Amino acid sequence: MPxxxxxxxxxxKRFGAVVANxxxxxxxxxxxxxxxxxxxxxxxxxxxxxxxxxxxxxxGEILVQGRPVTINSSADALAAGIGMVHQHFHLxxxxxxxxxxxxxxxxxxxxxxxxxxxxxxxxxxxxxxxxLDPGLPVSALSIGEQQRLEIVKALFRGARxxxxxxxxxxxxxxxxxxxFSALRSMAAQGLGIIFISHKLNEVRALTHRCVVLRHGRVTxxxxxxxxxxxxxxxxxxxxxxxxxxxxxxSTPGAAVLTLxxxxxxxxxxxxxxxxxxxxxxxxxxxxxxxxGNGQRALAEVISGVLAPDVGRMTIAGKVVSRFSPCEVQxxxxxxxxxxxxxxxxxxNLPLADSMVLPRIGTAAFSRNGLLRPDAIRAFAExxxxxxxxxCPGPMTRxxxxxxxxxxxxxxxxELAFDPKVLVVSQPTRGLxxxxxxxxxxxxxxxxxxxxxxxxxxxDLEELLMFCDRITVMYEGRIVGTLDSADATIAxxxxxxxxAEGHS
Amino acid sequence: MxxxxxxxxxxxxxNLALPLLAIGATLVLxxxxxxxxxxxxxxxxxxxxxxxxxxxxxxxxxxxxxxxMIFTGLAVAVAFRAKFWNIGAEGQLLAGAVASCxxxxxxxxxxxxxxxxxxxxxxxxAAVALxxxxxxxxxxxxxxVSSLLLNSVxxxxxxxxxxxxxxxxxxxxxxxxxxxxSANFPVLLEGxxxxxxxxAAFLAAPVIWFLIARTTLGFRIRVIGENPEAARxxxxxxxxxxxxxxxxxxxxxxxxxxxxxxxxxxxxxxDISPGYGYSGIVVAMLARLNPLGVMPAALFLAAxxxxxxxxxxxxxxxxxxxxxxxxxxxxxxxxxxxxxxxxIRRVGAAR
Numbered sequence: 096m097p098x099x100x101x102x103x104x105x106x107x108k109r110f111g112a113v114v115a116n117x118x119x120x121x122x123x124x125x126x127x128x129x130x131x132x133x134x135x136x137x138x139x140x141x142x143x144x145x146x147x148x149x150x151x152x153x154x155g156e157i158l159v160q161g162r163p164v165t166i167n168s169s170a171d172a173l174a175a176g177i178g179m180v181h182q183h184f185h186l187x188x189x190x191x192x193x194x195x196x197x198x199x200x201x202x203x204x205x206x207x208x209x210x211x212x213x214x215x216x217x218x219x220x221x222x223x224x225x226x227l228d229p230g231l232p233v234s235a236l237s238i239g240e241q242q243r244l245e246i247v248k249a250l251f252r253g254a255r256x257x258x259x260x261x262x263x264x265x266x267x268x269x270x271x272x273x274x275f276s277a278l279r280s281m282a283a284q285g286l287g288i289i290f291i292s293h294k295l296n297e298v299r300a301l302t303h304r305c306v307v308l309r310h311g312r313v314t315x316x317x318x319x320x321x322x323x324x325x326x327x328x329x330x331x332x333x334x335x336x337x338x339x340x341x342x343x344x345s346t347p348g349a350a351v352l353t354l355x356x357x358x359x360x361x362x363x364x365x366x367x368x369x370x371x372x373x374x375x376x377x378x379x380x381x382x383x384x385x386x387g388n389g390q391r392a393l394a395e396v397i398s399g400v401l402a403p404d405v406g407r408m409t410i411a412g413k414v415v416s417r418f419s420p421c422e423v424q425x426x427x428x429x430x431x432x433x434x435x436x437x438x439x440x441x442x443n444l445p446l447a448d449s450m451v452l453p454r455i456g457t458a459a460f461s462r463n464g465l466l467r468p469d470a471i472r473a474f475a476e477x478x479x480x481x482x483x484x485x486c487p488g489p490m491t492r493x494x495x496x497x498x499x500x501x502x503x504x505x506x507x508x509e510l511a512f513d514p515k516v517l518v519v520s521q522p523t524r525g526l527x528x529x530x531x532x533x534x535x536x537x538x539x540x541x542x543x544x545x546x547x548x549x550x551x552x553x554d555l556e557e558l559l560m561f562c563d564r565i566t567v568m569y570e571g572r573i574v575g576t577l578d579s580a581d582a583t584i585a586x587x588x589x590x591x592x593x594a595e596g597h598s
Numbered sequence: 599m600x601x602x603x604x605x606x607x608x609x610x611x612x613n614l615a616l617p618l619l620a621i622g623a624t625l626v627l628x629x630x631x632x633x634x635x636x637x638x639x640x641x642x643x644x645x646x647x648x649x650x651x652x653x654x655x656x657x658x659x660x661x662x663x664x665x666x667m668i669f670t671g672l673a674v675a676v677a678f679r680a681k682f683w684n685i686g687a688e689g690q691l692l693a694g695a696v697a698s699c700x701x702x703x704x705x706x707x708x709x710x711x712x713x714x715x716x717x718x719x720x721x722x723x724a725a726v727a728l729x730x731x732x733x734x735x736x737x738x739x740x741x742x743v744s745s746l747l748l749n750s751v752x753x754x755x756x757x758x759x760x761x762x763x764x765x766x767x768x769x770x771x772x773x774x775x776x777x778x779x780s781a782n783f784p785v786l787l788e789g790x791x792x793x794x795x796x797x798a799a800f801l802a803a804p805v806i807w808f809l810i811a812r813t814t815l816g817f818r819i820r821v822i823g824e825n826p827e828a829a830r831x832x833x834x835x836x837x838x839x840x841x842x843x844x845x846x847x848x849x850x851x852x853x854x855x856x857x858x859x860x861x862x863x864x865x866x867x868x869d870i871s872p873g874y875g876y877s878g879i880v881v882a883m884l885a886r887l888n889p890l891g892v893m894p895a896a897l898f899l900a901a902x903x904x905x906x907x908x909x910x911x912x913x914x915x916x917x918x919x920x921x922x923x924x925x926x927x928x929x930x931x932x933x934x935x936x937x938x939x940x941x942i943r944r945v946g947a948a949r
Contacts, residue, residue, distance in 0.1 A: 400831060421833040432831065441825040452821060452832040461814045468812065 098161055100125050100287040101146070101177065101256050106155035108141055108311075115141040116152070117311045123256060123287035128278060130302035130320060131291045134332050134527030136497045138311035139291055143258050147179045148172040178249025179258040184241050186233045192216075192244055193229035196251050212251075219250050223280045224273075238386055239270040246277070256287040263297055264524060267385035268555065268588045275301050293527060295325040296556075307331040329528050342539055345563050348376035349412075351547035352428075352516040357396060357406030365389040367396065367403065368571040374516065374547035379538060381562030381579075382551040385591050389571035390520070390551045391433070397518045397549065398430050399423035411515045424453055429514030433521045433551070435501045442494030446486060447475035449493045450508045478507035499530030506537055517541060520551040535561050555584050569593040616938065617884045617891070620930035621898060627930070628923050637913035649908030650901035658790040662862065663900035664893075666691065666871070668799040669854035670878025671885060671892040672806045673723075677847035678887050679810060681823040682734070682840055684727060686745030687851040688875025689752035693726045694719035694852025696756055698859045699866045702777030711781035712794070716856050723852020724845040726752060731844030735837045749875065757868055764866070774866040783861040795857030800893060802850070807889035809846075819843050851875060872903075880928045886935075899924060 099122035108116040116138045123129045133139045145152045148166040156163050159175045166172050172179070186195050197212050213229055220226040225243050233241060242262060249257055259278075263271050278288055278301065292298050298305060299320045305328070307315035315331035317323050350373040357370045367389050374380045384390055395401035396408065402418035409415065410426040424430075432438040440449040451460045451471050460471050475489035482503040486496050496504065502522070509517065522538070523531035538548055538561060552558050558565055559579055566576040567590040574590045629639040650660045670687040677684035684690075698719035702711055729748060733739035757772070764774040783794040810816035818839045821829045826836050858870055877899055884898070885891030906920030 398831060419833070420831055424833055430831070437825070438827045438831045441821055441828050443824045444820060448817070448821065449828070452828065452834075455814055455817050456833075461817075464814050466812050466814060466817060 099123060100160060102158040103146060104156050104158065106142065106145055106152045108145055108150060108152050114311045116145070119313055121306055123289060125285040125287055126282050127304065128282050128288040128290055128302045130298040130305035131289055132298060132305055132328060132332055133308035134529060137308040139308055140260065143179065143260065143291065147177060147258065173252050176253060176255035178252060178254030180242065180245040180249060180260065180262060182260045182264065184245050186241060186244065188234040189232060191230055191232050192227050195233055195244060196248055215251055216247065219247050222284065223277045225277050238265045257281065258289045260291045261293065263292060263294060265386060267591055268584065295328050299323065299325065309334060333529050342561050345377055345542065347378040348545060350374065351376045351411050352549065353409045355407040357403045357408065359392050359396065359401060359403045365392060365571045367392045370573055372566055372573065374549055376545045376547050377542055379542050379548045379550060379562045381558035381565040382549060382568060383555060383558055383565050383587050383591060384568035386553055388568045390568060394433065394518060394520050394551055427515035429509035429517045431505050431509060431517065431519040431522060435505060439505050440493045440501060443492060445490045446493045446496065446504060447471050447489035450475045450478060450504055454512065478511060482507045498525045499527060502526060502530065502534060506534065510537065510541065514546060516547045518549045522550060522552065523557060555587050567591055613938065616934045617886065617895065617931060620884065620927060620934045623930045624923055624927040627926055628919060631919060631922060632915050635915040637915045642909050642913045642915055645912045646905030646909045650905035655790060658787060658792045660897060660900045660904050661796050662791045663904055664896040665796045665799040665857050666854040666874040667877050667881050667896040667899055668803060668892055669857065670851050670875050671881030671896050672802060672889055673847045673850035674878045674882035675885060675887045675889055675892055676806060676810065676850065677843060678882060679823045680819045680840060680843040682731060682843050682847065683742040684745050684844065684847050685742055685879065686727060686730060686748050687878045688871060688873065689749035690723035690726045690848045690851035691855040691871050691875045692752045692756050693722040694855030695859045695866050695870055696759065697722035698856040699774050699777055702781040702860065703775055705778055708780035711778060712783065712860060715781060715860055716853065719852040719856030720849035723855065724848040727844040727848025731841050735840055756866065760866060760868065772868060776865040777859065781860065782864055791862065793861030795861035798857065803889050803893050810889060815842060877924060880924050883928055883931045
């Protein structure tokens with residue numbers, strides 16, 4: 096085995112009383128792709144932030160090619176040959192691809208070295224198949240291309256080790272294949288890669304070796320991921336076995352949500368074009384599609400935030416006339432947003448406030464304009480208990496909760512009032528296996544109780560697992576709808592590129 | 599090497615100690631200026647203290663001073679909670695003063711006059727605050743700029759009034775005619791200036807606290823301030839709540855003007871407010887936007903103001919020090935607020 100490119104020895108990091116990392120050892124050899132696995136809150140991100148210089152470890156040392164180094168900033172990390180592609184990209188949208196690459200790079204005698212940059216960009220593109228048009232502004236790039244630019248940026252700065260934090264969460268299946276072949280080519284040329292993901296099949300397909308973290312400690316090392324089963328790995332991550340929930344047969348009732356010829360014009364993303372669909376009581380409808388093909392507009396229309404130009408929507412048989420969040424909520428719509436932190440909860444206020452937010456004006460939580468603090472607190476406490484939301488209490492700042500617990504809080508808030516229709520975006524994004532399992536169970540539970548559920552998601556395997564029907568969107572239109580019995584990843588993947596399906 | 603690291607939580611005592619730390623830092627920083635002016639630091643602060651809090655008369659004077667700043671402090675605290683950046687409390691105060699003066703000059707029974715003065719002043723302040731709020735809601739005009747610039751507009755409108763139609767034709771001074779004697783707020787303590795408005799201010803603070811903490815409007819104000827998107831998706835009419843907040847904030851600032859006219863000056867002149875509207879921002883920040891905290895914060899600034907004049911007479915340190923202390927206290931508080939979100943870590947030493 097060659098000398099490790101990078102080695103972390105006995106890394107410990109505490110935040111107050113919370114142990115984020117405890118005596119973690121980890122090394123990556125040149126040409127090696129290392130999988131870093133663990134549930135949310137297991138300490139993966141903290142560990143990578145220590146490696147990338149965002150946090151100073153309380154104990155332990157980092158060696159780069161055998162030499163101990165001190166990494167106090169991302170600049171130090173880059174100088175040591177460590178590059179990181181975050182989940183959220185750090186790009187300047189108005190600048191071009193080339194300009195984004197050259198940010199922070201000293202030019203020749205005070206001038207930006209465009210020619211040199213172009214040459215390097217072309218070289219990196221040739222080496223790893225990571226081609227990009229240098230003149231395009233970043234705002235014109237797809238999410239996949241922006242990610243490619245982040246990778247190229249790291250290589251451009253001479254990274255020998257690349258950290259990727261859940262890179263496939265934002266990609267379509269075909270884009271994932273492209274990313275993987277680029278990563279394999281980079282490894283073949285002697286670079287080291289740390290790949291963080293929740294998707295065990297991807298980890299098994301790509302990585303050479305895995306390190307599993309739980310509660311901040313290394314609890315398992317997998318030397319042959321390809322020949323280890325997903326359930327074995329899941330068990331290492333959670334400490335117990337995970338069984339996927341069983342989806343019983345459905346007996347759908349009457350349609351509880353219908354969209355009929357809905358088109359929108361103004362929308363920052365993709366607008367909707369003549370969208371018609373329906374969901375029946377006791378049925379789960381999946382909306383598949385590559386991110387940015389109108390899913391956000393669809394969720395906004397159903398949530399009553401965006402009024403369509405033409406078309407008709409009904410909830411539980413009643414026509415939605417004014418398209419306000421109040422109206423659709425009163426008609427029986429529950430909503431689990433894609434972005435929990437920005438459109439779901441209020442991170443700086445107590446959790447209880449977020450849990451009663453959509454219904455603060457109802458008799459349950461206020462009377463004659465006066466809040467009922469006891470009722471609010473009692474509701475929050477009951478939900479915290481019922482959903483096993485891990486937090487010190489209802490007055491905890493919502494922002495202090497982990498992603499899984501936030502999602503539970505949102506579920507509790509929306510399900511407590513028995514919605515007739517539930518619209519959910521990316522229900523398990525960023526959640527670990529245990530939390531995702533919990534969310535799936537809740538959906539199946541609601542389905543059994545006659546709720547119609549729309550799930551907007553990008554993870555096809557997940558959609559196939561618990562949806563009754565799957566509709567595919569492309570460029571704001573509906574390509575087709577498949578019964579999940581007839582749907583396969585390959586077929587859906589093809590439809591996601593715009594090829595007509597059969598409905 | 600030092601750097602900032604995000605904090606996950608802050609303890610309750612820390613939140614309470616923060617304004618005190620900021621005030622402490624302010625006094626230490628300003629002691630340098632006192633020394634530069636050639637006076638003894640201990641002596642100067644001593645005079646300041648005894649002149650503002652040393653005896654019962656001094657205390658009543660400080661309370662009278664604090665009153666308009668409690669109102670403007672509440673106005674700013676309410677507005678900032680909703681992230682409506684109302685820098686216009688000064689103009690709203692002046693509008694409230696003019697309106698209450700106009701009403702108070704009409705002969706009518708005293709209690710009715712006082713009630714109508716308060717209503718007119720609150721309405722005038724609210725009307726002024728409505729301008730930047732509407733501009734923001736309808737046209738996305740920056741409310742900091744519009745509310746700030748509006749202060750000058752109101753000030754010069756007031757000047758035009760007292761140099762023009764309201765000018766004292768007898769003396770020729772630019773002061774308005776006085777309000778009716780019966781409309782003068784009753785004095786609560788013989789031989790002092792402690793008037794009804796002082797009590798009103800100290801009652802207003804808990805009322806506003808209750809409104810923010812215990813009513814649905816207060817809930818909505820807090821939520822739109824912290825996360826307007828979540829509020830919108832949660833069915834809250836963000837624009838409507840913002841307008842309500844502006845009206846409430848403007849009305850409170852207007853009441854500061856009412857209380858100055860009815861309880862202290864009994865007429866309107868160009869220097870009716872030595873910047874109480876701007877001091878309200880300092881008060882609200884020191885109070886960390888808590889309506890109950892506005893009371894001690896306003897008392898602190900009032901004590902500095904009354905004390906600074908006596909200090910100036912006794913030690914020769916210019917009374918401008920009071921303004922310096924205010925400004926420094928605001929900056930110190932803003933720096934201190936940083937530490938609620940971040941801690942300073944020494945890096946490099948850990949390994």
